[in-house]
Amino acid sequence: MAEPVIAARDLSLVFTTRDGPVQALSQVNLDIAPGEFISLIGPSGCGKTTLLRVIADLERATGGRIAVNGRTPEQARLARDYGYVFQAPALFPWRTILGNVMLPLEVMGIPRAERAARAKAQLALVNLAGFERKFPWQLSGGMQQRASIARALAFAPKLLLMDEPFGALDEIVRDHLNEQLLKLWAATGKTVVFVTHSIPEAVFLSTRIVVMSPRPGRITDIIDCDLGPDRPLEIRETPAFLRIAQRVREGLRAGHSYDV
Amino acid sequence: MSRAVLPVLTVCAALVALWYLGAVWMNWQLVADAQARAGAAPDLAEMVRLTLAQPRPLLPAPHQVVAELWRSTMTLPVTSRRSLVHHAWVTLSAALAGFGMGVAFGVALAVAIVHIRALERSVMPWIVASQAVPVLALAPIVIVALGALGLEGLLPKAIIAAYLCFFPVAIGMVKGFRAPDAMALDLMRTWSASRGQVFWTLRLPASLPFLFAGLKVAMAAAVVGAIVAELPAGAQAGLGARLLAGSYFGQTLQIWSALAMAALLSATLVGLLGLAERAVARRMGPRA
Known part of the structure; x- marks a missing residue:
């Protein structure tokens, strides 16, 4: 295995709240190799978003070790190693779509002319060519989320962190974006860490699925998802797909995720 | 736009009418006293006219304020201390x-x-x-x-x-x-x-x-x-x-x-x- 992009050892995180300490992550061990598409799946409160935020240095672990590209998460963040896609598009309403995608390049001090060229190329990659001068409110929710993916890719990070990016979209738009994301991943060879609570979405997209469970947030199973690189939407009806989905469902159940 | 004009004008007109009524009422005693001192007994119409034309009314009528505004802004040179x-x-x-x-x-x-x-x-x-x-x-x-x-x-x-x-x-x-x-x-x-x-x-x-x-x-x-x-x-x-x-x-x-x-x-x-x-x-x- 090549040098892992992410290596977590006995990672734990305890939030101090008014009601006392909350164990958000406990004994998390995970290696992610370059080019993998990893889904973190589990019910709310299982720590999947927290784990993603620790990788992104938006939260600090309170125990254990984690390395991102062999560095601390903070060093990785300062080196702009990753692009992050949030649950909501979080586009700035006063900027055009192009202006929004150029924003990270602006922050990183890329020259003006290059900014526009790179942002346009990213927008074309998510099929938003021609919408550069529109404002966010003029786009549908799915298009806005695609713009936010273009924004996360604008500065060409090798690692893409996605926190339930399609959670707020309807089923049809979601299927469509899943297909597009898969193509994007195949075309760019990026490492993707993808948080979701949808089993079909996780199985459809991933090379490996990390099943997590709450109280305390921990990893209960890691499932290989070797459906190959070519995945049309119809693959979801094949026995191989359903078998993996079934294993994920059992993994979730074994973690007592359903006894709410 | 034009649909909003009528209600606005109605409210304005009602306020101006109220102001006029107030001016008549507030200045009535002033005029009545002055007329009594002069030994005059004006009728109602004359009384109302006088209450709206006092040089130092308790409450001036709208047209008096407008006239004074006009006089003190338009008829005097802007350099005047009274402008x-x-x-x-x-x-x-x-x-x-x-x-x-x-x-x-x-x-x-x-x-x-x-x-x-x-x-x-x-x-x-x-x-x-x-x-x-x-x-x-x-x-x-x-x-x-x-x-x-x-x-x-x-x-x-x-x-x-x-x-x-x-x-x-x-x-x-x-x-x-x-x-x-x-x-x-x-x-x-x-x-x-x-x-x-x-x-x-x-x-x-x-x-x-x-x-x-x-x-x-x-x-x-x-x-x-x-x-x-x-x-x-x-x-x-x-x-x-x-x-x-x-x-x-x-x-x-x-x-x-x-x-x-x-x-x-x-x-x-x-x-x-x-x-x-x-x-x-x-x-x-x-x-x-």
Whole structure:
């Protein structure tokens, strides 16, 4: 295995709240190799978003070790190693779509002319060519989320962190974006860490699925998802797909995720 | 647009009618006494006509105020000490100077409070307390103190106006600079944006609606501040001086025309800010 992009050892995180300490992550061990598409799946409160935020240095672990590209998460963040896609598009309403995608390049001090060229190329990659001068409110929710993916890719990070990016979209738009994301991943060879609570979405997209469970947030199973690189939407009806989905469902159940 | 005109006109007409009724009622005794002294016994129509045509009425009729406004703005050279344009300009210049100072101070204060956590708890109570002091009590102190330092004319008045101005701007901008949600701030953090970059690309644009709300309140307050500041300084010039002189000599028409001028001034300035706000809003996304 090549040098892992992410290596977590006995990672734990305890939030101090008014009601006392909350164990958000406990004994998390995970290696992610370059080019993998990893889904973190589990019910709310299982720590999947927290784990993603620790990788992104938006939260600090309170125990254990984690390395991102062999560095601390903070060093990785300062080196702009990753692009992050949030649950909501979080586009700035006063900027055009192009202006929004150029924003990270602006922050990183890329020259003006290059900014526009790179942002346009990213927008074309998510099929938003021609919408550069529109404002966010003029786009549908799915298009806005695609713009936010273009924004996360604008500065060409090798690692893409996605926190339930399609959670707020309807089923049809979601299927469509899943297909597009898969193509994007195949075309760019990026490492993707993808948080979701949808089993079909996780199985459809991933090379490996990390099943997590709450109280305390921990990893209960890691499932290989070797459906190959070519995945049309119809693959979801094949026995191989359903078998993996079934294993994920059992993994979730074994973690007592359903006894709410 | 045209559908809104009729209700507005109706309300205006009702208010003017009420004003006329009030003028007749308030001035009735005045006219009745004068007529009795003169031994005259006018009929009702004559009485009403007289109540609306007094040189020093308790409550002047709308057309009298309009006539006085016209006379004191249009028929006198603007350089005349009796021209209302001259006095309005004196007040306006102090109000605008104070507005500029107050807004600059208010925004600077908000920037500091948002970026330095300790300031919020240490400075905020003083800001609030400063506004609990009645400006009417404070103005003479400031005017006299600055006068002793040799500062007279526009600056002391502008300082009083600024004192009223900075508060709504500071409060509004603290809220405005904090308007971006956690997700937008996290986003900037994932790019390792500096605090300066977060301020210029996120906090400042997000705060603009709050800025204009604060500016409008501040603008009206600046005019009030400038007028109040003119009262203790010997009432030499300005709308405040006209108000004070008018009340000394019972010149109600002069008071009312100065009041109307002050209201007109404030409304125009706030209206201009509204236009600026719309222009900015159009540049920041047609709907946002």
